[in-house]
Amino acid sequence: MRHTITVLVENEFGVLSRVSGLFSGRGFNIDSLSVAPTNEDTISRMTIVTRGDEQILEQITKQLNKLIDVIKVIDFTDESAIEREMALIKVTAEEENRAEVLRIVDIFRAKIIDVTPRSYTIEATGAPPKIDAILELLRPLGLKELVRTGPAAIGRGAKGWKG
Amino acid sequence: MKMNGARILLECLKLEGVDTVFGYPGGTVINLYDELFSFKEIRHILPRHEQAGVHAADGYARASGKVGVAIATSGPGATNTVTGIATAYMDSIPLVVITGQVPTALIGNDAFQEADIVGITRPCTKHSFLVKDVRDLATIVKKAFYIARSGRPGPVLIDFPKDVQIAATEFKYPDTVELRGYKPTLEGHARQIEKAVGMILAAKKPVIYVGGGAVLANASTELAELARNLNVPVTTTLMGLGSFPGDDPLALGMLGMHGSYYANMAVSHTDLLVAVGARFDDRVTGKIATFAPNAKIIHIDVDPTSIKKNVRVDLPIVGDVRGVLAKMLKVLEGQGDAIVGFRQAIAPWLLEIDAWKQKHPMTFKNSASVIKPQLVIQKLRELSDPDAIVATDVGQNQMWTAQFFTFTKPRTFLSSGGLGTMGYGLPAAMGAQAAFPGRQVIAVCGDGGFQMNMQEMASLVQNQLPVKICILNNNFLGMVRQWQELFFDKRYSQTCMDLPIDFIKLAEAFGAKGLQATKPNEVEAVIKKGFKTAGPVIMEFKVAREEKVLPMVPAGASLTEMVLAS
Numbered sequence: 001m002r003h004t005i006t007v008l009v010e011n012e013f014g015v016l017s018r019v020s021g022l023f024s025g026r027g028f029n030i031d032s033l034s035v036a037p038t039n040e041d042t043i044s045r046m047t048i049v050t051r052g053d054e055q056i057l058e059q060i061t062k063q064l065n066k067l068i069d070v071i072k073v074i075d076f077t078d079e080s081a082i083e084r085e086m087a088l089i090k091v092t093a094e095e096e097n098r099a100e101v102l103r104i105v106d107i108f109r110a111k112i113i114d115v116t117p118r119s120y121t122i123e124a125t126g127a128p129p130k131i132d133a134i135l136e137l138l139r140p141l142g143l144k145e146l147v148r149t150g151p152a153a154i155g156r157g158a159k160g161w162k163g
Numbered sequence: 164m165k166m167n168g169a170r171i172l173l174e175c176l177k178l179e180g181v182d183t184v185f186g187y188p189g190g191t192v193i194n195l196y197d198e199l200f201s202f203k204e205i206r207h208i209l210p211r212h213e214q215a216g217v218h219a220a221d222g223y224a225r226a227s228g229k230v231g232v233a234i235a236t237s238g239p240g241a242t243n244t245v246t247g248i249a250t251a252y253m254d255s256i257p258l259v260v261i262t263g264q265v266p267t268a269l270i271g272n273d274a275f276q277e278a279d280i281v282g283i284t285r286p287c288t289k290h291s292f293l294v295k296d297v298r299d300l301a302t303i304v305k306k307a308f309y310i311a312r313s314g315r316p317g318p319v320l321i322d323f324p325k326d327v328q329i330a331a332t333e334f335k336y337p338d339t340v341e342l343r344g345y346k347p348t349l350e351g352h353a354r355q356i357e358k359a360v361g362m363i364l365a366a367k368k369p370v371i372y373v374g375g376g377a378v379l380a381n382a383s384t385e386l387a388e389l390a391r392n393l394n395v396p397v398t399t400t401l402m403g404l405g406s407f408p409g410d411d412p413l414a415l416g417m418l419g420m421h422g423s424y425y426a427n428m429a430v431s432h433t434d435l436l437v438a439v440g441a442r443f444d445d446r447v448t449g450k451i452a453t454f455a456p457n458a459k460i461i462h463i464d465v466d467p468t469s470i471k472k473n474v475r476v477d478l479p480i481v482g483d484v485r486g487v488l489a490k491m492l493k494v495l496e497g498q499g500d501a502i503v504g505f506r507q508a509i510a511p512w513l514l515e516i517d518a519w520k521q522k523h524p525m526t527f528k529n530s531a532s533v534i535k536p537q538l539v540i541q542k543l544r545e546l547s548d549p550d551a552i553v554a555t556d557v558g559q560n561q562m563w564t565a566q567f568f569t570f571t572k573p574r575t576f577l578s579s580g581g582l583g584t585m586g587y588g589l590p591a592a593m594g595a596q597a598a599f600p601g602r603q604v605i606a607v608c609g610d611g612g613f614q615m616n617m618q619e620m621a622s623l624v625q626n627q628l629p630v631k632i633c634i635l636n637n638n639f640l641g642m643v644r645q646w647q648e649l650f651f652d653k654r655y656s657q658t659c660m661d662l663p664i665d666f667i668k669l670a671e672a673f674g675a676k677g678l679q680a681t682k683p684n685e686v687e688a689v690i691k692k693g694f695k696t697a698g699p700v701i702m703e704f705k706v707a708r709e710e711k712v713l714p715m716v717p718a719g720a721s722l723t724e725m726v727l728a729s
Contacts, residue, residue: 010344013293018285025286055471062468068290068310071344 002031003057004076004083004153007046008161010069011037018067019046028052028060032150043071047152072161076153083151087131088113089122092142101141108134119144127151168297169198169328172261175304177204178336181232183223183597184208185216189236190276191263194328208597208626211618213240215590217247218616221256222591225577226552227598228381230257230311237263238276241322242283246584248318249287253581254402255379257316259307266326267295281322289317297330306340314347315466316379347465351482351490359437359461359478360494364505366435366459368512369395372418372447375402375580376440376464382485383407383573386439389488392495394506396516398426400441401561402580405570415516416525419447420716421562424523427714427722429516430455438462438476440484442469444581453721463487523714525566526728534683536560536635536706539690540567543605543633546690551603552577552595556588556612559641562712564607586615589632593619596628603631603694610636611660620673623699631693634666634703637710645711649726670701677701 009015016035023030031049038045050060057075064073076083093101101120105112108130114121124134128151135146155161166174172195176184183206188196199207210216213235220231231251235244241262251258265274281291290310292303307319363369377386383406390397390413397407398415407414418426430436436458441447448454451473462469462476463484470479480487495502527537540563543553553568554577555561561578570576577595579587592606613634623630635641640658647655667677676696680689686704693702713728 014281014285014291017282021285059468059472066466066468068342068345 001051001053003050003052004081004151005048005050005060005064006074006076006153006161007048007064007070008038008072009044009046010071011042011044012069015044015069016046018069019064022063022067023048023050023060026059026063028056032148034150034152047150049150074155074161076155080156081153082156083127083153084125085128085131085151086123086125086149087135088147089124089135089138089143090145091120091122091138092118092144093120094118097141101138104134104137110134164334165331166334167194167198167329167331168294168300168323169195171297171300171332171334172304172323172328173198173202173205174334175301175336176232179304179308180229182206184232184234185210185219185223185594186234187213187216187236187240189240189263191237191265191325192234192323192328194325195234195263195323206597208593208622210590210593210622212616213243214247214586215593215616215619215622217244217258217260218250218584218587218590219594219597220258220260221247221251222554222577222594223598224251224256224258224594225591226574226595228574229598230259230308231594233258233260235260235262236276237265237280238278240276241278241280245284245287248284248320250579250582250584250587251318252287252289254375254579255316256318257311258318259311259321260318261321261323263328264293264322264324267324268326270324281320284320287318288320291320291322293322294324294327297327297332300327301334301336302340305337306342309340310342310345314345314349315376348467348481349465349483349486351463351480351487353490355478355480356487356490357494359463359480360491360498362435362459362461362478363393363395363437364498364501367508368433368515369435369437369509370415370429370433371395371397371437371439372400372430372441373397373403373406373439374400374441376484377403377406378440378573380440380465380484381573382440382488385485385488385492387411388492392492393502394509394513395437396429396513398422398430400444400447400580401565401578403441404565404576405573408571409569410571417565418722420449421566421712421714423525423566424714424725424727425516425519427716427725428519431721431723432515433458436460438464439488440464443473445473448473448722449716449724450719450721453723523727528728530707531683533707534680534686534704536563536637536704536710537567538683539633539635539686539704539706540564540607542686542690543607544568546687546694547605548603551575551605552592552599553605553607554578554588554592554595555606556608557583557585558609558612558643559645559710559712560607560609560612560635562642563635566712585612588612589616589619589630592630592632593623593628596630597626600628604629606630606632608632608634609641610634610638610664611640617669620670620675620699620701624674627698629698629700632699632701634701635706636666636703637706637708638662639708642712644709648709648711649715649717666701666703670699675699675701677703679703679705681705
């Protein structure tokens with residue numbers, strides 16, 4: 001089962017290393033990981049997508065909480081949350097395919113951010129399934145390069161992570 | 164008052180109650196050592212290898228309950244501490260290890276004697292700090308000690324660059340430190356505790372399973388009161404030895420791979436297992452699928468990650484083990500009648516356990532012609548002081564000590580359980596002796612483990628630490644040889660160390676005394692003489708070469724599938 005975990009950590013050097021070291025040391029897999037400072041500059045926020053059953057997830061959450069630099073762990077799998085991810089997609093687009101690419105970009109409300117006679121580079125934002133879907137459609141047309149950021153997640157409602 | 168970083172560190176150590184440190188100088192700690200030269204309030208003990216220095220700080224911490232402190236220089240000095248740190252990490256021992264580091268401007272430049280020790284020890288420290296600014300130093304030290312000793316204790320590393328040691332600032336030691344990411348749960352949940360008491364009183368075949376956490380929490384008094392109040396038998400892990408008196412009628416001794424028959428049978432037939440400060444390690448459980456198959460499990464531990472990690476738990480209680488046991492005793496206070504009924508209900512269970520004790524006691528085949536290692540251990544117990552501290556190395560010597568030396572007090576059995584580090588015994592004994600100069604400290608080693616840190620004989624003599632070293636010499640890497648005998652058709656690949664070393668000459672080379680016993684009727688005399696001799700002593704016992712540690716639960720087998728001694 002896929003889990004999205006948000007980890008709020010002290011913005012100190014080495015914290016990212018400790019968290020990723022925890023995952024690799026204990027054999028937990030990381031599908032994607034993104035991290036950046038929050039509105040408080042002493043706190044950084046990591047979003048990690050991992051896979052495993054209930055027991056593994058419980059261990060991951062507990063082990064993360066055990067780290068001194070981890071302030072809070074939020075498992076968004078249960079809570080209602082919004083996930084958004086961005087992808088930069090370079091598609092080869094020769095004569096016949098150029099119109100089709102534009103159509104797909106339009107359907108997904110994505111943007112063309114670079115163009116040459118033989119390619120388009122697309123910026124797409126959305127929930128991870130939407131990104132998966134646009135990639136599915138672009139793949140047969142010729143995917144040259146793909147950069148995904150991994151999801152960022154935030155809880156629904158008026159409360160922040162502090163309550 | 165303005166002070167340089169080196170001096171500030173020492174003042175901080177003093178304020179944390181540190182009176183002994185184990186360290187080895189070098190280029191990036193020479194400033195620290197210069198301040199130490201006139202700092203009379205701290206005793207410095209010099210080992211002959213940084214690994215031994217950390218093991219000594221570890222032994223000091225285990226014996227005394229205080230935070231052990233070790234110092235090493237950068238680069239190779241720091242990397243030499245890694246095994247010691249990992250040893251402490253696996254057994255949750257509170258240490259603060261201070262390593263020198265190249266000046267901040269040179270970090271990451273492949274400088275002389277530079278090593279990314281924070282990176283190297285990240286997976287085996289509870290936490291680590293790199294001091295980049297001398298103004299952060301005092302807070303870092305306070306945080307380091309707090310983290311090392313609280314919750315589930317562990318080693319903390321402070322990487323201390325040379326230029327920060329030289330830089331000066333106003334020294335002020337903070338009154339408190341706030342770590343918003345670290346708030347260990349110490350109070351057990353009241354409802355869970357009541358439920359636990361209820362579950363115990365409803366059990367017909369209960370067993371208390373105690374690990375190193377009970378020693379770390381200093382919970383022996385509460386544990387004994389609980390067990391005796393209810394008349395429930397107690398088994399301990401290797402790390403828990405001494406937390407419950409081994410000579411108590413309720414004591415089942417050690418369980419697990421080399422545990423007693425009756426402890427393993429009790430745990431395999433129990434209907435309620437109360438786990439206190441233990442982590443269901445693979446050496447204890449054997450095949451997990453068949454571990455305690457009929458039991459409900461109550462798990463009391465200060466570390467939530469240990470709970471439900473290996474084994475499903477029916478009632479978890481996160482909290483300081485001593486506090487939780489005390490609360491359980493309070494809940495039991497008003498339940499006199501229930502306790503009487505309970506004690507009657509479990510009487511048949513105690514008889515069942517007695518029958519197992521009679522059927523297969525902990526035993527060995529003695530001999531009149533060759534010294535049996537188990538005999539040496541028994542004699543050591545007989546002839547040593549009641550409050551003697553025993554540090555062991557790793558392997559057969561360690562297991563025989565656990566099986567045949569009855570420990571009655573906590574913090575008298577020091578052994579590398581989790582990492583199983585050979586070479587631990589001698590330096591750990593050194594640390595314990597430094598903590599308790601007036602007590603008898605014994606190191607039990609195999610010939611293999613002794614050789615791994617034998618340079619520390621020099622430290623023992625130089626610092627007048629009268630450790631009594633007992634070498635069980637079978638000229639083999641014993642435990643590996645045993646596995647090769649049992650599972651590899653006696654193909655003794657590289658485990659035969661039959662070079663005859665003259666341990667008496669070795670001891671004398673360092674200025675210590677050496678004794679040797681080669682026949683069973685010499686054992687008692689050698690031990691008595693060794694104990695009476697002033698200063699550090701090596702007592703070598705030439706023991707039976709191919710003796711096995713039994714019982715043994717083969718790896719992957721269930722606890723009931725023991726290979727027995729008789």
